[in-house]
Amino acid sequence: EHEVRVGIYPNEPKLLLDQNSRPSGILGDLLDEIARREGWTLAAVSCQWQQCLELLQAGEIDLLPDVAYNEARAQTLDFHKVPSLYSWSQLYSQPGVRLESMLDLDGRSIAVLEGSVQQSYLRDLLDSFGLKGQLVSVSSLMQGFELVQVGQADVVVANQRFGDFHAPRFDLIATPIMFQPAQLFYATSKGHNAELLNAIDRHLQDWQNTPGSLYYQTLQRWGGEQPRLLIPQGVWWALGSLSLLLLMAVSGAVLLRRQVAEKTRKLQSSERRLNTILDSVEAYIYIKDPDLRYQYANRKVCELFGQPREQVIGKTDEYFFDIDTAAKLHENDRRVLSLGERVEAEEINRSLDGDEEHAFISIKLPLRNAQGQIYALCGISTDITEHKRNLEKINQLAFYDPLTGLPNRRLLLDRLQLALAKHDRGLQQGALLFIDLDNFKDLNDTLGHDMGDQLLLQAAARLSQHVRSQDTLARLGGDEFVVMLEGLSSDPMRTARQVEVVGNKLVQALAAPYDLKGHSHISTASIGVALFPDGECNVDDILKRADLAMYQAKAAGRNALRFFDPNMQAEVSARARLENDLRQSLGAGHFVLHYQPQVGAHGQLLGAEALVRWQHPERGLVSPGEFIPLAESTGLILPLGRWILQAACEQLVAWGGQPQMSHLSLAINVSARQFHHPDFVDEVLAILAETGANPSRLELELTESQLVEDVEGLISKMLQLKAHGVRFSLDDFGTGYSSLNFLKRLPLNQLKIDQCFVRELLDHPSDAAIVRTILALGSNLGLAVTAEGVETQEQRDALLRMGCQKFQGYLFAQPGPAEILQHWHSMA
Numbered sequence: 001e002h003e004v005r006v007g008i009y010p011n012e013p014k015l016l017l018d019q020n021s022r023p024s025g026i027l028g029d030l031l032d033e034i035a036r037r038e039g040w041t042l043a044a045v046s047c048q049w050q051q052c053l054e055l056l057q058a059g060e061i062d063l064l065p066d067v068a069y070n071e072a073r074a075q076t077l078d079f080h081k082v083p084s085l086y087s088w089s090q091l092y093s094q095p096g097v098r099l100e101s102m103l104d105l106d107g108r109s110i111a112v113l114e115g116s117v118q119q120s121y122l123r124d125l126l127d128s129f130g131l132k133g134q135l136v137s138v139s140s141l142m143q144g145f146e147l148v149q150v151g152q153a154d155v156v157v158a159n160q161r162f163g164d165f166h167a168p169r170f171d172l173i174a175t176p177i178m179f180q181p182a183q184l185f186y187a188t189s190k191g192h193n194a195e196l197l198n199a200i201d202r203h204l205q206d207w208q209n210t211p212g213s214l215y216y217q218t219l220q221r222w223g224g225e226q227p228r229l230l231i232p233q234g235v236w237w238a239l240g241s242l243s244l245l246l247l248m249a250v251s252g253a254v255l256l257r258r259q260v261a262e263k264t265r266k267l268q269s270s271e272r273r274l275n276t277i278l279d280s281v282e283a284y285i286y287i288k289d290p291d292l293r294y295q296y297a298n299r300k301v302c303e304l305f306g307q308p309r310e311q312v313i314g315k316t317d318e319y320f321f322d323i324d325t326a327a328k329l330h331e332n333d334r335r336v337l338s339l340g341e342r343v344e345a346e347e348i349n350r351s352l353d354g355d356e357e358h359a360f361i362s363i364k365l366p367l368r369n370a371q372g373q374i375y376a377l378c379g380i381s382t383d384i385t386e387h388k389r390n391l392e393k394i395n396q397l398a399f400y401d402p403l404t405g406l407p408n409r410r411l412l413l414d415r416l417q418l419a420l421a422k423h424d425r426g427l428q429q430g431a432l433l434f435i436d437l438d439n440f441k442d443l444n445d446t447l448g449h450d451m452g453d454q455l456l457l458q459a460a461a462r463l464s465q466h467v468r469s470q471d472t473l474a475r476l477g478g479d480e481f482v483v484m485l486e487g488l489s490s491d492p493m494r495t496a497r498q499v500e501v502v503g504n505k506l507v508q509a510l511a512a513p514y515d516l517k518g519h520s521h522i523s524t525a526s527i528g529v530a531l532f533p534d535g536e537c538n539v540d541d542i543l544k545r546a547d548l549a550m551y552q553a554k555a556a557g558r559n560a561l562r563f564f565d566p567n568m569q570a571e572v573s574a575r576a577r578l579e580n581d582l583r584q585s586l587g588a589g590h591f592v593l594h595y596q597p598q599v600g601a602h603g604q605l606l607g608a609e610a611l612v613r614w615q616h617p618e619r620g621l622v623s624p625g626e627f628i629p630l631a632e633s634t635g636l637i638l639p640l641g642r643w644i645l646q647a648a649c650e651q652l653v654a655w656g657g658q659p660q661m662s663h664l665s666l667a668i669n670v671s672a673r674q675f676h677h678p679d680f681v682d683e684v685l686a687i688l689a690e691t692g693a694n695p696s697r698l699e700l701e702l703t704e705s706q707l708v709e710d711v712e713g714l715i716s717k718m719l720q721l722k723a724h725g726v727r728f729s730l731d732d733f734g735t736g737y738s739s740l741n742f743l744k745r746l747p748l749n750q751l752k753i754d755q756c757f758v759r760e761l762l763d764h765p766s767d768a769a770i771v772r773t774i775l776a777l778g779s780n781l782g783l784a785v786t787a788e789g790v791e792t793q794e795q796r797d798a799l800l801r802m803g804c805q806k807f808q809g810y811l812f813a814q815p816g817p818a819e820i821l822q823h824w825h826s827m828a
């Protein structure tokens with residue numbers, strides 16, 4: 001006889017031991033019947049669920065009813081094939097507890113049978129939903145129901161058959177939460193009981209296929225319900241699969257939630273990490289939104305603003321910087337935000353109170369969203385204030401003299417190099433003045449270095465007063481200074497003159513007495529000049545030349561200016577002498593006026609032009625061509641011009657007293673410098689009044705070239721004088737650029753055809769054409785025309801034929817003393 005040891009755990013109505021310790025309940029009764037038919041003797045072993053499983057695996061019992069199939073169990077247990085019972089899990093609670101879905105399990109305590117499939121299922125479920133339910137393990141379902149009844153647990157999980165059967169006793173009700181449809185089997189330990197299982201399958205198969213069989217009677221007896229098996233198998237499987245799918249979907253969703261939570265956690269942690277890094281760097285890092293409000297600011301930015309981060313966020317730069325700074329910052333910001341440019345710029349930021357200034361190198365870049373639109377800008381700024389100060393210091397040390405603050409030799413050489421390069425390209429003329437203080441060593445030796453430094457400082461200050469901003473004043477060391485002049489005239493003679501003027505000013509400035517801490521001290525300087533030469537020349541050459549010239553100045557007795565170029569020096573010296581003589585002659589009355597007659601078509605005397613002559617004590621008569629330009633450039637033309645005007649007016653008065661001469665007019669040349677002098681009109685009128693000369697006999701000659709400057713002023717002066725009867729003629733006409741329109745506006749009386757056209761009149765048809773044009777122009781504008789420089793009868797005849805009515809030139813008379821006019825007149 002075959003004894004089968006059966007594990008029985010209390011799970012009424014499915015399984016229990018009856019009063020005789022025999023298997024009972026649905027599965028107990030079915031097994032009893034199978035045993036009877038198979039001739040087995042059942043030995044019931046009472047155990048709790050978990051214990052039963054252990055006994056089965058250990059081979060201490062042969063068979064355990066009511067085991068749900070799952071993959072894990074199939075590893076250690078064998079199952080027959082036809083399910084003995086279908087079941088699902090359900091939750092039971094006290095009435096009034098609101099439990100509608102799995103999500104309502106959050107925060108609940110759930111009693112669950114230790115080691116049951118529900119236990120692992122629920123654990124996973126709570127976990128994957130992130131629910132905080134607490135699983136309370138119980139060793140029997142009864143215990144679970146009791147815990148809920150007394151309130152020590154909120155819900156209990158049981159298979160639906162057990163639950164529905166027992167719940168009323170514990171005053172519990174079934175909740176709508178069901179899960180885990182399951183198929184229940186009799187299980188054996190692995191590999192030993194195939195016969196047992198086959199026999200069970202056989203009987204179950206028979207019964208289940210036969211309505212009203214013992215199987216269904218048993219079910220009815222224990223539960224009183226309709227047989228579940230009327231639901232087709234497939235539906236059960238579909239339900240099971242659906243619930244599995246649901247589980248998978250839920251798990252998926254929950255997995256996502258978990259991943260999101262994980263990602264969020266990671267993001268938060270990396271944000272913290274990033275913040276730590278951004279706060280520990282020495283750069284200023286910030287993010288501004290399109291309204292230029294700070295969205296982010298790292299520690300350095302907050303420190304700079306002296307505000308906690310919360311005070312910085314949401315504010316604009318106007319809160320932290322002065323208006324100008326904020327405006328400049330925003331200019332860069334807008335380039336980033338509206339043009340999408342990456343901007344790299346140096347920014348100078350002044351604090352709100354204007355006290356602090358910082359220099360930054362800022363890199364600003366646009367931040368774009370996934371669609372590529374700019375939603376903010378990120379700025380990274382580095383404070384370079386200190387760096388700049390150091391650079392300035394280094395620059396100052398490297399290129400400037402520490403005592404005077406003037407450029408040193410190095411900077412001078414740099415600039416000289418550049419100036420020479422420009423000169424080579426024909427862009428400018430320049431000159432170098434090498435200045436050495438005379439006897440400086442003596443001062444140093446006798447009064448000490450401190451006094452020496454004082455003198456150098458004062459000398460430097462005086463020199464800098466006399467150089468223009470585009471020039472360079474440098475100290476080479478010791479008592480040597482250099483002035484480099486740039487942008488001078490391209491005409492070498494004029495350059496020499498310009499440099500001479502500056503050089504002389506410097507010599508004079510340095511020769512004035514110095515006050516050295518109460519000591520009056522006289523010091524002079526010697527200056528050597530080298531102009532930038534036309535050919536190849538390097539920096540050293542030109543310095544050497546200026547240095548050599550400086551030694552010549554020393555050799556000439558110090559306190560002097562010398563040019564390196566001997567011709568230039570000769571020229572300059574001669575001119576200096578001439579200027580000196582001119583000055584003295586003016587005081588001594590060494591000037592005379594000569595007169596050149598102007599005649600009409602019939603040779604009748606109409607008037608004369610006064611031409612000044614210098615009676616030089618040694619050189620005899622000097623022509624105006626030689627000294628008028630010098631007089632103009634030195635300003636001596638003003639006193640000289642006054643003298644000429646005076647003498648001419650006196651001559652007019654003299655003629656006025658002689659009936660045959662009283663009709664003569666007298667022309668005098670007026671230089672531009674004279675005419676443009678503010679007192680000119682008053683002076684002319686004063687001299688006319690003083691001498692009593694007839695203004696309408698006085699004719700002032702202007703040249704075309706002097707009409708260039710301040711035309712309105714010129715016209716106004718001419719009109720004022722014209723109102724008194726004074727007449728005007730335009731000298732050297734045809735050589736300048738006066739436009740006809742302009743000519744029309746001038747209150748002129750006469751044009752004078754320049755000598756050069758008259759000279760070539762007979763040989764060059766073009767000159768003849770010009771003369772004809774001038775004559776026609778004169779007649780159209782109602783102006784008299786005088787031909788100058790008429791030397792031959794042929795010229796005169798030709799001019800006459802062309803319509804010229806007034807002549808002047810050697811053909812009639814050379815300029816001479818007033819007497820020649822008298823004589824000329826009596827001849828006529």
Ligand SMILES: Nc1nc2c(ncn2[C@@H]2O[C@@H]3COP(=O)(O)O[C@H]4[C@@H](O)[C@H](n5cnc6c(=O)[nH]c(N)nc65)O[C@@H]4COP(=O)(O)O[C@H]3[C@H]2O)c(=O)[nH]1
Nearest residue numbers: 611612623624625644669670671789790791809810811815
């Ligand atoms: N070859 C040649 N030359 C002739 C002939 N007829 C006259 N000349 C010269 O031509 C010059 C005419 O004077 P300009 O054109 O006003 O040119 C004048 C004028 O610009 C200036 N100048 C002369 N006197 C004065 C003056 O009192 N004041 C001012 N500001 N400038 C004066 O000096 C310039 C030269 O004066 P000068 O040497 O006296 O030279 C005079 C005169 O001697 C001729 O047939 N052939």
